[in-house]
Amino acid sequence: MSKGKVVSLSVGSGGKQMQDFIEEIIHTKFSNDILLQSSDSAILDISHGIESGKLAFTTDSFIVQPEFFNGGDIGKLSICGTVNDLAVSGAIPKYISLSLIIPEGYKYDDLERVLTSIQQEVFKSGVKIVTGDTKVMPIGTLDSILINTAGIGEIVKDLTQFSNISLGDNVIVTSDIARHSMAIMLARDEFGFVGDIETDSASLNKMMESVYSYDIKFARDATRGGLSTVLNEITSKIDFGIEIYEDKIPIRKDVESLCKTLGFDPLSLANEGVIVLIVSRRDTKKVVDVLRSNEYGEHATVIGEVSTCKSVVLNTFIGGRRYVEVPHGEILPRIC
């Protein structure tokens, strides 16, 4: 770490700076074989007690402004996020820890709302909160509630291995993209826009369980940094590129037009209910059919394939081709 330097917001934004921070600082300081896998959950080999002998373990911290928004709140996010990190790792989520860091003076009504959301989501996803912690910070040291959850799941099928991906595999997204970012953007009410865009935040473990039996090679949820970050992470670890097709990427009309107005690339925006699956050609159709029968997979579709191209290439709807870059730093609205 360079002397005198301070942490900027971009380090937490899910883009290039965050990747650099993790690789250059976290990985250097705490280097070990499990951490260096950089998976959504660490895969722990305990070799006894459970059938597969493997556990998935993950943690995530949640802070969002505003805490309540269309279709969800920070409580819901804190469960869905950890449940989904386990589910995309190929695990059945089992146990969750819940840590609350609350600013002094926080309203009990709001706390009640957050905890009720957590309760509902825990029920939906079928996990148990088995341990937790509460801290209160003095007024002025924290602006809003901060939640950390960690989760343990039982591995059914390890979906974190990049080496399972082969040339010709298909790329599936399980839902339409960019909805969460735009819901938050509207809830912040900074830009004077109104709209009815709900977050896509949902626990996707049941949907994932319904497709574990098929030939899925790899899975990851497209949260911060969006689809472009996940696809670039994948191509950086394999010998191939990924070719995707703009006209196949599901996105709602209202979401797309808001992105256009603000100058945002929907491929780089955060989702809370979208998973990227890499699936063998043989099982692609079956997987899409099963996903579509799930309430959160209605718009599941094949958006591209693992190909011999360099990095991630987007075939635009007009028939053009362009490179898909990892988003850089904070995503900022443009001037005109």
Next chain:
Amino acid sequence: MNELINNASKKENIDKLLKQITVKSEGSRYRIMEICGTHTVSISRTGLRSILPKNIELISGPGCPVCVTSQGEIDLIFDLISKGLSIITFGDLLRIPSSKRENLLNARSEGADINVIYSPLDAIKIAKNDINKEYVFVAVGFETTAPAIAALIKEIASNDINNLSVLSLCKTMPEAIKYILSDDDLQIDGFLAPGHVTLVTGASLYNDIVESNRAVVVAGFEPIEILRAIDSIVDQVNSKKFMIDNKYKHVVSGKPNALALKMIDDVFKQSVSVWRGIGTLDNSGLQIRDIYSKYNALVKHSLSYNEKEEIKGCKCGAVLTGKISPMQCPLFAKSCTVDNPIGPCMVSSEGTCFAYYQYERLSL
């Protein structure tokens, strides 16, 4: 409401038009400059360049307000910060580097108060919210943005808001267009004119271009609209009958917007302005009129503009005037990246270098 996008019918129209352009342009070379950064980004993001026949070349012009902001002007923003003032500005400006290679994001991490807004009038809300802070709204923009900034200044005055002033770095297009046309080496056959600037100025802004025997088409920002404009430019060049063609009629009448122009004129006077890569152009800047000097940050905070050298090696100027493509700049994607931009063309999401870096850097 929850319907997904479907571009199938758009694609059909694009294929048809593209075929038509390919046939009629065969055998000749056409160099077309898009003046506006929004066009540049649309061309890069949709991969339009990659589907056009090779004999039609699209070149980016000086139409990104962040990109043409001179180093001396940028440094004024950092002078404000060092005086301990709170900044309100557009998101596009946050990564712009000072001559010491600082930017507003880093300044914010180090404790400076930097507020991002989308609509200028929001600055009033921010200033009213904390009357103990002294705010400066940093305004960049062309004729499109200037009316909203003028409206802000009027609003500050009529509400007599004492803790908010405006640093106007706004510029106007006519002199920049004249400058580009004055270049004897300029090999441009036609211009894509920005729809939203035309909305304010009217199409007469482009009279000089037609008089120099070049085509002008006012166009929207969808790929099909850009293709229609290219089609018209090819026709004009082939027939040697040059005119201002308005392909954006559903939005732009071609007549000036008297109300917007009056708003600009009420608050601003034309002034000399320094353009990055171009230099000093008379009557190309918008300076706040004396009657509003109470709200002019230059006056209120006794700032003085000093001309600064652009960062060494940066070829933004050549990029902005269509002389080179970003890829021909020796710093591009080497020392100058989106993460660590050297020139403002790499900073703004409407900047030419940003668009190439983000979408066209790698050969596919």
